[in-house]
Amino acid sequence: MQRKWCPNLNHRRSNAPVRYCPNCGEVVSANIIIKKCSEEEHAESRRRRNAYCTDCGAQLIK
Ligand SMILES: [Zn+2]
Ligand SMILES: [Zn+2]
Numbered sequence: 001m002q003r004k005w006c007p008n009l010n011h012r013r014s015n016a017p018v019r020y021c022p023n024c025g026e027v028v029s030a031n032i033i034i035k036k037c038s039e040e041e042h043a044e045s046r047r048r049r050n051a052y053c054t055d056c057g058a059q060l061i062k
Pocket of ligand 2: 036037042053054057058
């Protein structure tokens with residue numbers, strides 16, 4: 001089940017610091033616990049041009 005290629009570096013790290021890829025929303029590090037984010041954190045994440053939240057995987061930019 002190879003999806004379209006994602007250029008985000010987290011996919012190629014053995015111990016990525018985030019649970020979800022900010023570019024495609026896929027889980028890159030399943031051992032990191034899911035965080036409950038606030039709207040402010042998602043707004044901040046959106047400002048960093050993340051398409052997906054790295055903490056909870058929510059889609060930020062549609
Ligand atoms: Zn990705
Ligand atoms: Zn989030």
